[in-house]
Amino acid sequence: MRFVDEFRDADKARALAAKIAALCEPGRQYKFMEVCGGHTHTIYKHGLEDYLPEAITLVHGPGCPVCVIPMGRLDDAMHLAARPDVIMTSFGDMMRVPGSNGSFFDAKANGTDIRMVYSPLDSLKIARQNPDRKVVFMAIGFETTAPSTAMTMLRAAAEGLGNFSVFCNHITIIPAIKAILDSPDLRLDGFIGPGHVSTVIGCRPYEFIARNYRKPVVVAGFEPLDILQSIYMLMLQLSQDRSEVENQYSRVVPWNGNPVALKAIGETMELRPYFEWRGLGFISHSALKVREKYAAMDAELLFEVPGVRVADPKACQCGEVLKGVLKPWECKVFGTACTPETPIGTCMVSPEGACAAYYNYGRMHRTRVPEAARAAGSRAGGS
Amino acid sequence: MTAGRAEQVTDREQQVLDRIDRARRRRPKVREERVTMSHGAGGKATQTLIEAVFLEEFRNPLLEPLEDAAELRVPGARLALTTDSYVVSPLFFPGGDIGDLAINGTVNDLSVSGATPMYLSAGFILEEGFPVADLTRVAASMRVAAAAAGVSVVTGDTKVVQRGKADGCYINTAGVGVIDRDITLGVARARPGDAVIVSGPIGDHGVTIMLARGELDIEADLCSDTAPLNGLVAALLDAVPGVRAMRDATRGGVATILNEIAVAAGVGVLASEDDIPVRPEVRGACELLGIDPMYVACEGRLVAVVPGDQASEAVRALRGHPLGAQAAVIGEVTASQPGIVRLTTAFGGTRIVDLLVGDPLPRIC
Numbered sequence: 001m002r003f004v005d006e007f008r009d010a011d012k013a014r015a016l017a018a019k020i021a022a023l024c025e026p027g028r029q030y031k032f033m034e035v036c037g038g039h040t041h042t043i044y045k046h047g048l049e050d051y052l053p054e055a056i057t058l059v060h061g062p063g064c065p066v067c068v069i070p071m072g073r074l075d076d077a078m079h080l081a082a083r084p085d086v087i088m089t090s091f092g093d094m095m096r097v098p099g100s101n102g103s104f105f106d107a108k109a110n111g112t113d114i115r116m117v118y119s120p121l122d123s124l125k126i127a128r129q130n131p132d133r134k135v136v137f138m139a140i141g142f143e144t145t146a147p148s149t150a151m152t153m154l155r156a157a158a159e160g161l162g163n164f165s166v167f168c169n170h171i172t173i174i175p176a177i178k179a180i181l182d183s184p185d186l187r188l189d190g191f192i193g194p195g196h197v198s199t200v201i202g203c204r205p206y207e208f209i210a211r212n213y214r215k216p217v218v219v220a221g222f223e224p225l226d227i228l229q230s231i232y233m234l235m236l237q238l239s240q241d242r243s244e245v246e247n248q249y250s251r252v253v254p255w256n257g258n259p260v261a262l263k264a265i266g267e268t269m270e271l272r273p274y275f276e277w278r279g280l281g282f283i284s285h286s287a288l289k290v291r292e293k294y295a296a297m298d299a300e301l302l303f304e305v306p307g308v309r310v311a312d313p314k315a316c317q318c319g320e321v322l323k324g325v326l327k328p329w330e331c332k333v334f335g336t337a338c339t340p341e342t343p344i345g346t347c348m349v350s351p352e353g354a355c356a357a358y359y360n361y362g363r364m365h366r367t368r369v370p371e372a373a374r375a376a377g378s379r380a381g382g383s
Numbered sequence: 384m385t386a387g388r389a390e391q392v393t394d395r396e397q398q399v400l401d402r403i404d405r406a407r408r409r410r411p412k413v414r415e416e417r418v419t420m421s422h423g424a425g426g427k428a429t430q431t432l433i434e435a436v437f438l439e440e441f442r443n444p445l446l447e448p449l450e451d452a453a454e455l456r457v458p459g460a461r462l463a464l465t466t467d468s469y470v471v472s473p474l475f476f477p478g479g480d481i482g483d484l485a486i487n488g489t490v491n492d493l494s495v496s497g498a499t500p501m502y503l504s505a506g507f508i509l510e511e512g513f514p515v516a517d518l519t520r521v522a523a524s525m526r527v528a529a530a531a532a533g534v535s536v537v538t539g540d541t542k543v544v545q546r547g548k549a550d551g552c553y554i555n556t557a558g559v560g561v562i563d564r565d566i567t568l569g570v571a572r573a574r575p576g577d578a579v580i581v582s583g584p585i586g587d588h589g590v591t592i593m594l595a596r597g598e599l600d601i602e603a604d605l606c607s608d609t610a611p612l613n614g615l616v617a618a619l620l621d622a623v624p625g626v627r628a629m630r631d632a633t634r635g636g637v638a639t640i641l642n643e644i645a646v647a648a649g650v651g652v653l654a655s656e657d658d659i660p661v662r663p664e665v666r667g668a669c670e671l672l673g674i675d676p677m678y679v680a681c682e683g684r685l686v687a688v689v690p691g692d693q694a695s696e697a698v699r700a701l702r703g704h705p706l707g708a709q710a711a712v713i714g715e716v717t718a719s720q721p722g723i724v725r726l727t728t729a730f731g732g733t734r735i736v737d738l739l740v741g742d743p744l745p746r747i748c
Contacts, residue, residue, distance in 0.1 A: 004670060010731030047732020096740070105741075109417040118599060118672075224730045329396055335403035340740045341427050342414055351673070361734040363400060364723055369731065
C-alpha cells in the first residue's frame with residue numbers, strides 16, 4: 001500500500017541498523033525516550049527493537065493520553081455520565097480505563113448512556129439528534145486532539161447548539177517532558193520527539209531541551225523506518241557531540257507548527273494553573289480548560305463534579321513506568337494481577353500504553369538481526 | 384529463527400515471563416458483575432465467559448474440545464452438530480445479509496469439522512414493527528444460500544418481542560451433518576513442522592460491516608466474503624486427507640484461531656505478515672482506524688493446519704476452487720514458545736499476536 005509500505009521496508013531497516021550499530025562507542029550505553037505512546041505502539045507492533053544493538057535502550061515516555069488521566073478525573077466523568085439527562089461520548093481508547101468503580105464499559109453495561117465516537121464531531125451529531133438530552137464529550141489528549149475539540153466547540157457555537165459541552169482533560173506535552181528532565185530518577189541521552197503533537201506545536205518548543213539540558217531531540221514519524229532513522233539521527237548527534245532539535249518527520253511537521261490549529265485552541269481553551277497527571281503528580285500549567293467565553297460548553301461549570309483526588313491503587317507502578325524509571329515487566333503486578341483483561345493501571349489499557357504494548361506484542365524471546373548484533377560492545381553470538 | 388541472531392531476553396525478564404505464563408494457565412474467572420460487549424467479541428473475554436460459566440455447568444467430553452461443531456457417534460454414523468446466532472447490524476450489507484450469513488455460518492461450522500452439512504433449523508426473534516418485506520427478503524436469501532450449500536432448512540421457530548426489545552431481526556440456526564470420511568480433526572492435533580494455511584484474503588466481512596454502519600465516513604469498494612465453505616473443504620480433504628484441523632475465521636479473526644491452535648496443541652505458531660493475504664481496501668481502512676486485520680472477522684475463510692510436507696498440495700487444491708483462489712501458507716507450527724503466536728512483521732521484526740480482550744478499539748491518535 002502506497003505511503004505505508006515504503007516506510008516498512010526491511011532492507012532499508014537493515015541498512016539503518018548497520019549504520020546505528022557502527023555509531024555505538026565501545027562500552028557506552030544509550031538511553032533514548034520515545035515521548036509519544038504512538039511511537040511505543042509502533043516499536044512493539046513492528047518488532048523494531050530487533051534492529052537495535054544491545055547498547056541502545058528505548059525508554060517509554062508519558063505521551064499516552066489515556067495513561068496519564070488520573071483516576072479522580074475519570075470518576076468525575078463517571079459522575080457526569082450517570083446523570084439521566086446526560087449522554088456521555090468518548091473515544092474508544094477511554095472505554096476500558098478503570099476508575100474507582102469500574103470503566104465506561106462497565107457503566108454502559110449498568111445502563112449508563114455512554115457512546116463511543118470516532119471524532120468530537122460525532123458527539124455534535126448526537127447532540128443535534130437528541131435536543132432534549134445534554135451531550136458531553138470526554139475530551140482527552142495532547143495538542144494532537146485538542147484542535148479537533150476546539151473546532152467542534154467553534155462549530156457548536158456557530159450553530160447555536162445549546163446541549164453540547166466538553167469535559168476538558170486536554171494536556172500539553174512540554175511541561176511533562178520538563179518534569180521528566182528535572183526528575184532525578186532518570187538519565188537520558190536524547191528524545192524521540194512526538195510526531196503528531198508537533199504537527200500542531202511545531203519543533204520550536206523543544207529547543208530548550210537541546211539548549212538548556214544539552215539533550216538531542218529528533219521529532220519522528222510513526223512508521224518503523226521513521227523511528228529507526230530518528231534513532232540514527234540521535235546517535236549521529238551524540239557522536240558529533242551536538243545537541244539540536246531535528247525534524248525527521250518534515251513531510252508532515254512544519255517547523256513552526258499549525259497556526260490555524262493553535263489559534264482554534266487559543267480561542268476556546270486556556271492553561272490551567274495546575275493539573276494532576278497519573279504517576280507524575282501535579283504539574284503546573286500542563287493542561288487546558290475551556291475559556292470563560294465558552295463557559296456554556298464547559299461541563300465542569302454546567303454540572304457539579306466531585307473533583308476529588310483519588311490515589312492510584314497501591315500496587316500500581318504506572319508512575320514509574322510513565323517516567324521511564326521501570327520497564328513495564330519490572331512492575332510488581334505486571335502480567336499477573338494487572339493484564340489487559342483486568343487492568344489495574346492505565347498503562348495496561350490503551351494500545352499506546354507501554355505495558356499493554358509490551359504485554360500484547362513483546363512478551364517473548366526476541367532476537368536481533370545480525371546487523372544490530374554486530375555493534376561494538378554488544379555481546380553478539382549464537383542464540 | 385535466523386542463525387546468528389542473539390537472544391534478547393534477560394534472566395530476570397524471563398522469570399517474569401514464566402510468572403505470566405503460570406498466571407495465564409489459571410482457571411478463568413469472570414470478574415465483571417455484568418455482561419459487557421467485550422463478552423461477545425470473540426476474544427479473551429468471550430473465552431473466559433464460555434469456560435467459566437457454560438463449560439463449568441455443561442461439562443462433558445463432547446463439549447470440552449470447544450470445536451466449531453460437536454462430533455456425535457450414533458450407531459452406523461458419525462454426526463456433527465452445531466448452532467450459531469446472528470445479530471448483525473445492519474441486516475443488509477454489501478455482499479450479503481443476515482439471511483445468507485445465518486445459513487453459511489452454520490454450514491461452515493459443520494464443514495470445517497469434516498462433516499457434509501445436511502439439515503438446518505432456523506429460529507427467528509423478530510421485533511414488533513419489523514417490515515414483512517425485509518423478512519421476506521431475508522428468508523429468500525436463506526433459501527438461495529441453502530440451495531447453494533446443498534442443505535435444507537427442515538424445522539424452525541418464530542418469536543416476536545416488543546418494539547425496543549430486539550434490533551429488528553435475530554436468527555439462530557443449528558445444523559446437522561454427516562462425517563463420512565475416515566478423518567479426525569481438531570486444533571489440538573497440530574504438530575511442530577505443520578503448515579498453517581488461510582484460504583483467502585482476511586477481514587473483508589468485518590471491515591464491510593464497519594463501513595456499512597456508516598459511522599466512519601470511509602467508503603471502499605468492498606463486499607462481505609460470506610460464502611458456504613463445504614465445496615472448498617471437500618476439495619481440500621480430497622487432495623490432502625492428512626489435514627489436522629480446520630476452523631472458519633469469524634469473530635476474533637485469524638489471530639484468534641492461531642491462538643486456539645497454539646493453546647490447544649501446546650505448540651508455538653510463527654506466522655509471517657508478508658504472507659497473509661489482505662486486500663488493500665481492508666488494510667487501508669484498518670490503518671486509518673488503528674486496528675489489525677488479523678482480528679477482523681471473515682465469514683467465508685478457513686484456516687487449515689496440514690503436515691508441512693503436504694502444504695503445497697493443500698494450497699494447490701484450495702486454489703483450484705473459486706473460493707480459495709488466493710489461498711496461502713501463512714505460517715508454521717513450532718515446538719518453541721508453546722502457547723504463543725508470533726508474527727514476523729513485514730518490517731522484519733517479530734512480535735506476539737495475542738488474543739484481544741474484546742472488540743478492537745480504535746486509537747485516539
